[in-house]
Amino acid sequence: MNPELLRNLWLEASPFKLVQTAGLLLLVFGLCMAARGRILSPDHAAMALYWLFAVLWGTRSAAMSVVGEIRERTWDGQKLSSLRPGEMMWGKLVGATCVNWFGALPCLVVIMIPVWIGAGPGRALAYGAILLALGLFAQAVALLSSLTLIRRDTGNWRLDAFLCQIAGIGAGLLYYSLWSSAFTFERNGDNAVVWWGHAFDLNSFHMVSLLLFLGWALVGCWRAMRAELRFANGPFVWLAYLVYLAIYSAGFESSIPQVVLLYIGGLSPAAVRLGLAGFALLSSAYGMTFLEPKEPVRLRWLGEQIRAGRIAEAFLALDTWMLSTIAAMVVGLLLALLLISGGAVNYALAVLAMLGFLTRDVAIFVMARALAGNKGDFAALAALGVLYLLMPMVLRGLGLQGLQFLFVPAVTDAAVLSVLAAWAQGLVALWLAAHSISKKLNAR
Numbered sequence: 001m002n003p004e005l006l007r008n009l010w011l012e013a014s015p016f017k018l019v020q021t022a023g024l025l026l027l028v029f030g031l032c033m034a035a036r037g038r039i040l041s042p043d044h045a046a047m048a049l050y051w052l053f054a055v056l057w058g059t060r061s062a063a064m065s066v067v068g069e070i071r072e073r074t075w076d077g078q079k080l081s082s083l084r085p086g087e088m089m090w091g092k093l094v095g096a097t098c099v100n101w102f103g104a105l106p107c108l109v110v111i112m113i114p115v116w117i118g119a120g121p122g123r124a125l126a127y128g129a130i131l132l133a134l135g136l137f138a139q140a141v142a143l144l145s146s147l148t149l150i151r152r153d154t155g156n157w158r159l160d161a162f163l164c165q166i167a168g169i170g171a172g173l174l175y176y177s178l179w180s181s182a183f184t185f186e187r188n189g190d191n192a193v194v195w196w197g198h199a200f201d202l203n204s205f206h207m208v209s210l211l212l213f214l215g216w217a218l219v220g221c222w223r224a225m226r227a228e229l230r231f232a233n234g235p236f237v238w239l240a241y242l243v244y245l246a247i248y249s250a251g252f253e254s255s256i257p258q259v260v261l262l263y264i265g266g267l268s269p270a271a272v273r274l275g276l277a278g279f280a281l282l283s284s285a286y287g288m289t290f291l292e293p294k295e296p297v298r299l300r301w302l303g304e305q306i307r308a309g310r311i312a313e314a315f316l317a318l319d320t321w322m323l324s325t326i327a328a329m330v331v332g333l334l335l336a337l338l339l340i341s342g343g344a345v346n347y348a349l350a351v352l353a354m355l356g357f358l359t360r361d362v363a364i365f366v367m368a369r370a371l372a373g374n375k376g377d378f379a380a381l382a383a384l385g386v387l388y389l390l391m392p393m394v395l396r397g398l399g400l401q402g403l404q405f406l407f408v409p410a411v412t413d414a415a416v417l418s419v420l421a422a423w424a425q426g427l428v429a430l431w432l433a434a435h436s437i438s439k440k441l442n443a444r
Helices: 003-012 015-034 042-071 075-079 085-095 098-119 121-152 157-176 202-228 236-255 258-263 269-291 296-307 311-316 320-341 345-397 401-406 415-442
Strands: 192-195 198-201
Touching (some): 098 121, 121 269, 198 202, 296 345, 320 345
């Protein structure tokens, strides 16, 4: 048996915790059965308890599985063990949440009973499988977030654990909001979602989507654990995820109302698909740039490899935030070329301006990290808030709306000036970031 899993089972599944969890279940279900008028049905109570055990408490347990080891100063010793990254990851993910699942699985059975009676075993099993995957997905996201944040070495572990818990809960709520009740699975219905021009059953599509994203979250946990245990991660798995993310996002072009497309200029389906893919990659670039450490020593080493012509070595050592930024830039350039060929020149210029602002923003994160260390990412986030929110508001208040192209992409007659302003800021920010890295390293 996995030693880390066995260790966590002994630590977490104490008789007191198991009896306490079982007592809470018996108490809640007993009150539901004894209450006059059945104020709260057992299946609704079971749903609330499932969210409590699997999502709210489960994400906390998953986030604390490694953070707690760091706080207790036992993580360094575990990293020196002979356990492989997969064993360590499953031991933390399943072992740290074993008590949560001890309380959640009986609730899952109670939830499935009315669906089984009303719609048959097929839909009941499908609903149960989705809820099970949803809980595991939320916990995997919380663990992945914690493994990413501990590389930043902020020292504020309590806040980091809370943020990781919020990330897991948000991931669970995002998917549960798509089918918010068992009633969706009790009816035969003809609900469908159009993806890449093909109609799919809504329930089946969301179930497959959830399982795929759960698989990627588990792969992410494995890769993050490899990085924490000082194993080298190549770029190919992350590139495969970016390809998947782009294809998945682009497929929803058919779901956008035609009124919206006509309002923004009657763009071609290919341009809309590239736009959706580019937006997903852009979100990944900003998210990973904020989350991942941007060490000056590593950046200097990458620059030396590129200057020496060792492109292959530099490519294999690229971080995920670099790969996401490059992917967003490539898709953005393709979208701009497609828009120009279709006559939507202003939209193409807006895309080019957005790429310039992306270059500036990434450089700001790198520069802030070099100047302020672990606190630099939040300083950079505040700077972006000033640039994208405060400055346009100030310009509107002064009656200078025509100068907003200096801070946000423009699709008006000022589109050319917006491109020039964005790339001028981007190049200046790149130079300042390089200067900050050089200054930081020379001061050591």
